[in-house]
Amino acid sequence: MVLDSLATSLRGTLKKIANASNIDKDVIKDVVKDIQRALLQADVNVKLVLQITKEVERRALEEKPPPGMSSREHVIRIIYEELVRILGEGKDISLKKHVIMMVGLYGQGKTTTCAKLAKYFQKRGLKVGLIAGDVHRPAAFDQLKQLAERLNVPVYGFPKATNGVAVVKKGMEQYRDFDIVIVDTSGRHSLEDDLIEEMRQINDACGADERFLVLDASVGQQAGPQAQAFHDAVNITGVIITKLDGTAKGGGALSAVSITKAPVTFIGVGEHIEDLEKFEPPRFISRMLGMGDLQTLLEKAQESMDKDNMDDVARKMMSGKFTLIEMREQLEMLSKMGPLDKLMGLLPQGFAGMKGGFELQDKGETQKRLRSFKVILSSMTKYELENPKEIKASRIRRIALGAGVDQKDVRSLLKYYNMSQKAVKGFTSNRRMRKKLMKQLQMPEMDGLDGM
Secondary structure, eight states: OBTHHHHHHHHHHHHHHHHOSSOOHHHHHHHHHHHHHHHHHTTOOHHHHHHHHHHHHHHHHHOOOOTTOOHHHHHHHHHHHHHHHHTOOOOOOOOSSEEEEEEOOTTSSHHHHHHHHHHHHHTTTOOEEEEEOOOSSTTHHHHHHHHHHHHTOOEEOOTTOOOHHHHHHHHHHHTTTOSEEEEEOOOOSSOOHHHHHHHHHHHHHHTOSEEEEEEEGGGGGGHHHHHHHHHHHHOOOEEEEESOBTOTTHHHHHHHHHHTTOOEEEEEOSSSTTOEEEOOHHHHHHHHTTOOOHHHHHHHHHHHSOHHHHHHHHHHHHHTOOOHHHHHHHHHHHHHHSOHHHHHTTSOGGGHHHHHTTOOSSTHHHHHHHHHHHHHHHTSOHHHHHOGGGOOHHHHHHHHHHHTSOHHHHHHHHHHHHHHHHHHHHHHTSHHHHHHHHHHTTOOOOTTOTTO
């Protein structure tokens, strides 16, 4: 989870609101102090923290809840809206033909991000080419080439090239028919005159539609001045913040960049080449507050399976009427969508029962547990898969022996199945909540789910 400590603190604040006997001035002041403490620990600028919390307090005390919304829900919504507001608006990224120039200082993760960005567009069916325009850093070309080979994406450049502008010009001719061209450029330890001039010449050579600045989240509030300096030099159109997973300083980088009005376009949330997410403040804050991000979950599902199959799985999940056969299909789907602990983070806390089965101390254990479940399911008969309630002690012993696992592992799978079914049925039994969920998933309301 991105910004774990901040997310934990903010969720604790929401629990305090939910557990309060009534929402009065004292409760609101306590909540405001908790938010201030959480944001300051995440390195958000002091003035900005005071501005946010002052507005939260004012609105919570002065605004009346709209019809149909409780005072608790109203305060939570205010917190959500104010946190989204400080991060600014997200930036729509064109999926049509265009050129992207990547800029930044040394050590910010620029070359790796080039490959991650190539993967992002490749997954959306676009033909991507990379240009190795960094001719100053030793092995920059080799690093980009190695990353690109894993994606089967071509790289134009030369290991011993000395003229970045010339490389970019020839690369643009090479990729004339490509949808997306991503240009890596040289970095420096500081924004010097020669770097500025080279960036300007490369920008002219490639005719960049987008100029993305790559910043390491650990720079904290210094992200603001750096973004402004690059913007003054080459008119950057967006910022990509790397290494945001788990760093407490990420709040400083996110908020500082937003102040400069340079929109954050993507965030790096892990070491793997797939760990790049389009930055959308409403989704980001919703996930941090434990409200889930079902739209991102849907998009991941769409990338890994056909629509008809996805609709069928969603219908069964929403109805709560699924056997171990459907659960096996869902686990297959999840294994294609990415690390399970990250996927569970996209679900609202109302799905805690589902998440509980995989909340392990070692994140690597989540995938190991998933593989174990799939082996156990393959050791069951069709009758057992269709009738999970019939799996008692003697069947558990046989299944464990056939799968080469302990009996406790089989019981763990059955517990996860029961918790999942109970959580989804509880979540969808509320018609209003279900309709809202169906709307977010862009699916029609399902008949026959009431009264389950």
